[in-house]
Amino acid sequence: MPNIRLVGTMTPAVEDYLKTIFLLSTRGEAVTTSALARELHVSSPSVSAMMKRLSDGRLVERETGVHLTAQGEREALRVVRRHRLLETFLARVLGMPWDEVHVEAELLEHALSERLEARIDAALGHPTRDPHGDPIPPAAGAHDESWGRSLAGTPAGSRFRVERVSDRDSDALRYLGEKGVRPGVVLEVGEQEPYGGSCRVLLGGEPLALGQVLTHLVFGTVVEGDA
Amino acid sequence: MPNIRLVGTMTPAVEDYLKTIFLLSTRGEAVTTSALARELHVSSPSVSAMMKRLSDGRLVERETGVHLTAQGEREALRVVRRHRLLETFLARVLGMPWDEVHVEAELLEHALSERLEARIDAALGHPTRDPHGDPIPPAAGAHDESWGRSLAGTPAGSRFRVERVSDRDSDALRYLGEKGVRPGVVLEVGEQEPYGGSCRVLLGGEPLALGQVLTHLVFGTVVEGDA
DNA sequence: GCCGGATGTTAGGCACGTCTAATTCATCCG
DNA sequence: CGGATGAATTAGACGTGCCTAACATCCGGC
Ligand SMILES: [Mn+2]
Ligand SMILES: [Mn+2]
Ligand SMILES: [Mn+2]
Ligand SMILES: [Mn+2]
Numbered sequence: 001m002p003n004i005r006l007v008g009t010m011t012p013a014v015e016d017y018l019k020t021i022f023l024l025s026t027r028g029e030a031v032t033t034s035a036l037a038r039e040l041h042v043s044s045p046s047v048s049a050m051m052k053r054l055s056d057g058r059l060v061e062r063e064t065g066v067h068l069t070a071q072g073e074r075e076a077l078r079v080v081r082r083h084r085l086l087e088t089f090l091a092r093v094l095g096m097p098w099d100e101v102h103v104e105a106e107l108l109e110h111a112l113s114e115r116l117e118a119r120i121d122a123a124l125g126h127p128t129r130d131p132h133g134d135p136i137p138p139a140a141g142a143h144d145e146s147w148g149r150s151l152a153g154t155p156a157g158s159r160f161r162v163e164r165v166s167d168r169d170s171d172a173l174r175y176l177g178e179k180g181v182r183p184g185v186v187l188e189v190g191e192q193e194p195y196g197g198s199c200r201v202l203l204g205g206e207p208l209a210l211g212q213v214l215t216h217l218v219f220g221t222v223v224e225g226d227a
Numbered sequence: 228m229p230n231i232r233l234v235g236t237m238t239p240a241v242e243d244y245l246k247t248i249f250l251l252s253t254r255g256e257a258v259t260t261s262a263l264a265r266e267l268h269v270s271s272p273s274v275s276a277m278m279k280r281l282s283d284g285r286l287v288e289r290e291t292g293v294h295l296t297a298q299g300e301r302e303a304l305r306v307v308r309r310h311r312l313l314e315t316f317l318a319r320v321l322g323m324p325w326d327e328v329h330v331e332a333e334l335l336e337h338a339l340s341e342r343l344e345a346r347i348d349a350a351l352g353h354p355t356r357d358p359h360g361d362p363i364p365p366a367a368g369a370h371d372e373s374w375g376r377s378l379a380g381t382p383a384g385s386r387f388r389v390e391r392v393s394d395r396d397s398d399a400l401r402y403l404g405e406k407g408v409r410p411g412v413v414l415e416v417g418e419q420e421p422y423g424g425s426c427r428v429l430l431g432g433e434p435l436a437l438g439q440v441l442t443h444l445v446f447g448t449v450v451e452g453d454a
Numbered sequence: 455g456c457c458g459g460a461t462g463t464t465a466g467g468c469a470c471g472t473c474t475a476a477t478t479c480a481t482c483c484g
Numbered sequence: 485c486g487g488a489t490g491a492a493t494t495a496g497a498c499g500t501g502c503c504t505a506a507c508a509t510c511c512g513g514c
Contacts, residue, residue, distance in 0.1 A: 013471060033492055046472055048493055053470090093320065094346045104343050111338040116331050119321045240501060260462055273502055275463055280500090456514090463508075470500085477494070483487090 009057075012110040015079045016040060017050050018059060021068055022076035026145040031066045081137040082117055083109040084130035087167070089120050091131040098131040098182075099173035132173075133164035133183030133219075151187070151199070152215035154222060158189045160201075163220040172217055179208055181218060236284075239337040242306045243267060244277050245286060248295055249303035253372040258293045308364040309344055310336040311357035314394070316347050318358040325358040325409075326400035359400075360391035360410030360446075378414070378426070379442035381449060385416045387428075390447040399444055406435055408445060 020039050024031045036047045054060040059072035068076060086105040090096040096104070112120075121127075121139070128136055137143040148163050162185045165176060180203055181187070190200035190207075198209035210218075247266050251258045263274045281287040286299035295303060313332040317323040323331070339347075348354075348366070355363055364370040375390050389412045392403060407430055408414070417427035417434075425436035437445075 011470075034490085042471085043473060044492065045474085045494080049471080090343070094343070094350055096343075096346060100342070104340060107338040107340070108335070111334040113331060113334070115327070116317070116321070116323075119323060123321055238500075261460085269501085270503060271462060272464080272504080276501080458511100458513090460511085461509080463506100465506080466504090468501105468503080470502105471498105472500105473496100473498080475495085475497105478492080480489100480491085482489080484485100 010075065013050070014054065014059075015075070015110055017047075017054060018068065018072055018076040019079045019083070021060065021066060022073065022080060025067065027147070033066075036066075077137040077143055079109055081139070082112045084134055084136040085117060085120050085124070085127070086112065087130045087132070087134075088124055088127050088136070092124060097174065098167070098177055099170045101131060102167040102170065129183065132167040133162070134167070148219045148221050150216060151189070151210070151218040151220065152212065154189050156189055156191050158222045159224070160187045160189050161185070161220045161223045162187065162218055165219070166217040169213075169217060172214055176214060176218070180204070181208075181210075181214075183220075186223065237302065240277070241281065241286075242302070242337055244274075244281065245295065245299055245303040246306045246310070248287065248293060249300065249307060252294065254374065263293075304364040304370055306336055308366070309339045311361055311363040312344060312347055312351070312354070313339065314357045314359070314361075315351055315354050315363070319351060324401065325394070325404055326397045328358060329394040329397065356410065359394040360389070361394070375446045375448050377443060378416070378437070378445040378447065379439065381416050383417050383419065385449045386451070387414045387416050388412070388447045388450045389414065389445055392446070393444040396440075396444060399441055403441060403445070407431070408435075408437075408441075410447075413450065 017036065017040065020036060021031050024035055024039065029035060033044050033047045033051070036042075037044045040047070051060060051062060051066060054072065055062055058069055059075065060066050060068055083105045086108050087098075087101040090101040090104055091098055118139075130136055135144060151160060151162075154160050162181060162183055164183060165173065165181065167173060176182075185203060188202035190202065192199045196212055198211050199215045201208050201210060244263065244267065247263060248258050251262055251266065256262060260271050260274045260278070263269075264271045267274070278287065278289060278293060281299065282289055285296055286302065287293050287295055310332045313335050314328040317328040317331055318325055345366075357363055362371060378387060378389075381387050389408060389410055391410060392400065392408065394400060403409075412430060415429035417429065419426045423439055425438050426442045428435050428437060
């Protein structure tokens with residue numbers, strides 16, 4: 001039989017493109033050819049070609065920029081779910097540090113069967129957050145990917161509860177982990193030193209200086225309550 | 228820079244071919260084009276093409292049939308090690324039944340980093356056998372892949388200790404598991420019923436009839452000792 | 455001794471996923 | 485207005501890994 005054309009064929013590359021489109025848009029960034037090329041470390045023509053394929057397969061639509069169809073988003077969420085379940089598993093079960101799990105999950109997410117995914121999910125007690133505080137999309141049902149506010153620009157005097165830490169910069173992640181900046185922690189936000197200086201915070205009473213790069217990686221909410 | 232030619236590039240396909248060549252030869256079977264095609268579910272020309280590539284890359288040599296070079300065997304053993312470590316992990320840590328782990332490991336073995344492999348190995352306490360009794364090649368050093376003798380043809384009256392059960396037939400494996408035929412178990416071998424009939428055995432005193440297909444999947448040694 | 459079947463190779467083709475080079479197009483700036 | 489700049493696409497190529505069709509070989513049986 002001569003090559004039945006399955007439009008929805010998921011390959012590792014297709015999964016990575018869909019996931020990246022999803023993550024870019026939930027970060028509020030424009031999903032352009034060049035943004036995808038930068039993010040995926042491929043050339044622009046590679047992205048153009050893939051967008052053609054995804055568009056033919058009804059996984060994305062192209063008007064100004066690119067956006068996922070309902071089906072494309074479903075597939076993207078499945079990949080994101082596998083990725084974050086794997087990160088959680090690697091950290092909790094194998095004790096892998098939170099700055100290493102992302103790279104591993106990038107590979108494994110394409111090799112995880114539904115059966116194994118379900119087993120991992122059950123073994124972890126159906127977790128809702130990965131080690132970085134990223135929400136794990138449920139197997140079925142709605143998903144909320146909101147990022148809260150960035151620590152950068154949060155006014156001095158606020159009490160700030162960390163909810164998510166971006167897992168994209170492994171070195172920064174390790175540093176933050178060493179300093180105790182993790183989801184769930186509450187920071188007392190102090191002075192933002194001018195001209196690109198550090199942001200002074202208190203963590204459990206201890207002073208800590210967080211550079212610009214770091215404050216842009218930390219997300220959460222301002223909480224009221226007793227100092 | 229125009230395509231540096233890395234001869235030893237491992238891809239999932241290359242890994243599968245090397246692994247299959249290794250397993251065929253350790254099973255004492257001839258490593259021919261058609262045997263590989265059958266084993267890997269690909270056409271003969273696909274095998275021919277791949278043998279050309281592996282041969283160019285000094286991973287195999289071709290005289291009568293095909294055999295691995297020292298480097299090819301090293302790579303094959305790395306894949307087999309990852310496969311069996313993964314099977315062990317899936318069974319022990321995630322409680323996956325022994326007839327399901329092989330299929331999962333087939334995929335995951337290509338996505339396992341050295342770092343994660345080491346973590347899994349340590350978490351399991353450096354196991355030497357997978358759930359089917361297959362020996363796990365060490366990260367470095369010699370490996371013994373001998374199969375012992377098959378239960379088929381073992382004379383009645385023998386006491387037979389099961390050491391390995393082939394993991395290639397998932398249904399048979401589940402059946403044997405249900406009946407308690409696992410590595411470590413000792414069987415009292417009874418009559419082989421003629422003309423392709425069952426082999427009668429006692430397992431823990433309980434009678435059990437094992438068809439031809441099954442006795443050819445069970446390997447071990449004849450042990451002396453008290454009945 | 456020849457024929458048929460099994461085995462293996464060559465030839466040609468295709469989907470995937472990437473690349474570089476060239477082109478198109480809009481925009482911004484002097 | 486016109487040229488530079490940047491973003492995107494088109495054109496052409498390539499390696500991987502698979503396929504089918506055709507051809508070459510060898511080997512056993514009649
Ligand atoms: Mn991640
Ligand atoms: Mn994460
Ligand atoms: Mn196996
Ligand atoms: Mn096994």
